[in-house]
Amino acid sequence: MLFCSIAFNLLDSPFFRGFIRKWMPGIKVVPTRHAMEGPVLERLLAIIVVSIKEASSAGAFVSLSFDGWKSIADRKLIGMLESLVDISSGALTLDFRGTTDIPSLAETTELVVGQVEKELSTARPANDYLTPLPSGHFDDACASVLTSIVSDSASCSVGAKKQFSQKHRSIIMVACTAHQFNLLTANMITHPALKPSADKCSRLVSLFKQSTKYWRQLQMCMDETLGWRKSLERRGETRWFSHHAVVQRLLELKPALESFSNRFNADRALQATANGAAVIDLLRSQSFWEETELMARLLKPIVIEIGLIEKRTSNLADVCAAFGRLYAYYKQLRAETAVAPPVGGAVSPLFLVAADPAVTALTHHICGSVLGFLQWRLSKYFDASLLVLVHFLDPKRHVSGLRTTAGSPAEYANLMRLFLSLAARFGLPRAGDIPAEKESAEAVKSVQAFSAYLGGGNKDLLAFDFPPGGGPRIAAVGMWQMATTFRGTILPAVARRLLSVPAHAAEMERVWSGMGLANTPICNRINKDRLTTMTKVVVHMRADAAAARRPRMTYAPGSLVGETLAAAVASGGGGERRGYGFPPSTRMTATSWRWTRSMKRRASTRRQESCRRRWMRSIRPWGRKTWRPLSSATVGRPRWT
C-alpha cells in the first residue's frame, strides 16, 4: 500500500479484505484503515528508529544531504537525510530525518541554513550525531560525527554550504556529482551545434505522444519490423537519464520509424497535421539519423558515469575516476576526429569516423566543448586536492591513473603535503593525546606510514577486500579498519573519514521518488507528517530489499580480467573449451570467476530473450491466430481481427 499508491480506505472494502484473506491464508487480523495509519505505521516506524539508533550509537561518519520538493498539491517541502557509514565496517545506513513545510517562503540561503541548524539542534539532544569540535576532532560525548554535507548546486544550497564551511572548517562540503553530470548532458544537448538535432527528436516524439492514431500505426510497424513494442521516451530536465533515453529509444525503433515513414509518406491526413510533414521528412533524412546516433554516442559515457556515481556506496574516489575516464575518452575522441585516423594503427579508434565529414567535424567541435565544461565543473564545484588524495587513499585505486611524475600534482611530495594538511584540518592527532617529548616520534611514525603506503602499502589492505554482502558497504573504510599495518598512526583515521564522504545526493532524490508514489492526484490531501512517516518506511523497506538482493557481478576496476583476456589473446585463444576466451592454464582469480559467471548469466538471458521473441512471432500479438494480409485497403485500420 505504501509503494503502489493505494489509499488506506481500501482496507474498509469487504471485497479487498476478502482478497487479502485469500491471498494470505495465515493472516489473523486484517488491519482497518485507522489501524493501518495509526498503530501499524507507528510500529514500523519504531522498528526503523531502533535500527538507526543502533547504527549511530555504534559510531558512524554522518553525511547530511538536503533538497527541496513540491508535492502534487503544490506544497513546498525541504527534506533532510543522513547517511551513516559505520566507522569500523563501512556499512551504510540511511535515515530520512523528515521534512519541513515551507509553503510561502522563497528558497534562500538563510532558509536552508536555518533548516540545517534546526536539524543539528534536533540531533544534538537526541545524541544522534554531533558536529566536529573547532579543532576538527570528534566530540567524545557522541559516537557519531558529522563529516560532510552534500547537496545539489542550487544557489541557496551552495550559499548555505559556504556559510557552514566557514563555521565548521573540518566538515567537507560536496557538490552532488550525479547532478553535475546531468547538467553536463544538458550542456551537450543545448550546444548550438547539437540543439537543432535535439529539437528534432523532441518534435518527433511529440507527434506520436499527441496522436493516438499515429502511435497505433507506429505500434503496428513495430510488430511487423521488430516483433516487439516499446514506448517513446520524453525529455525531462530533471530526469537524469532522459536526454540519452530519448535518442537511444529512437535508434532502437529506427526500422519501425522508417517503415512508418515509407507507409505514410503520401498520407494526406498526416501531411495536414502541424508536424506531420516535417516528421516524415526527418524520418527519411540520412543526416537526422547520423546526428541522432552521434548524440547517443556522445551522451552514453556520461550516462554510464551517472549510473556508477549514483550507487549508494560511491565516494569521492569514484568522482576522481569518473572525471579521469570522461576526460580521457573525450580527449581521445577529439584527437581521432581532428584528422583521419592512421591506417593500420596499433590502437583501434574509439569511434568510427562518419562518412559525412560534417559529422566528424561536429564531433571534434563538441568534444572540445565537453572538455571545457568538464574542466569548468571540476574547478568550480570540486576540490581537486581532495579528489586526488581520496583517490590515492582508496587501496583499490592508489596511484593508478594519477600522474605521479615530477611536477605533477600527484607527485609523492605533494601527496605528503596534502595529507598533512588534511590531517591538520581534521585535528589529528588531538592536542594533548601525545606527550610533548613523543611528538617527534609520532610525526616520524606518521611520515613513515605514509611513505610505506606510497611505496605499495595498499597491497596489505587489499587482503581485507572481502566480497560484498549483507547490505551496502564502503569496502575501503573496512579495509583501513581491519589492516594492522598502519595502526597507531594518523593515516587510517584520515583515510576512513575521507573515504566515508559520499559522492552524490541521489538518496534524497530517491526519497522524493518514494514520496511521489504515495502522493498522487488521488491521494493529494494526505498530511505532511503521515506522508513523511510513510516515506521513512518506504526508504527503509527499499534499503532492506536491496540488501537482501543478490549482488550484481560486474567488472570491478583493478581486477585481473583485462590481464586474463590479454593472456588468452596472446596465447592464441585456447579458451574455446569454456567458450569465454580463457585458456585452461590461465589463473582464475576470484574476480575473473565472478566475471565468467556474469557472462554465463548474460548468455542465458540472451537465450531466453531469443526464445521469447520466437514465441511472440509464433503466436502473434494479442494471441489471435487469424491473420489478414496487409493490403492497401487495410492501411489506416487495425490489421488484427
Place this chain on the structure above:
Amino acid sequence: MAPIVLGDGGTAEVDVSEADGAAAADLVRAVTDFIRTGCAAAHATAGEVTSGADGPRWTVDSTSQLGDLVNTEWYLAHARVVYRV
C-alpha cells in the same frame, strides 16, 4: 627531493623513500610543528610546492587542469572497458 613550504614559513625536504633517514630530520621537526601549532589552519591549497632546481611548481588547487591530474593513457584503457567502446 622537493622542499615543502609549510604554513609557518619553514621548509622541509621530502623524499618518501628515505623518510626515516637522516635527511628527514628537518621534515620531522616541521611536521611536528605543523601538527601541533597554528599551521593547522593552513588549507591544502594555501601552500606551495617548490623545487630548488627549476623554480616554483604548481600545486593541486581549484584551478588544476584535468590533464595534469590524471594519467590519460591509463584512464583511456579503463574507459574502453567501462564504456564498452
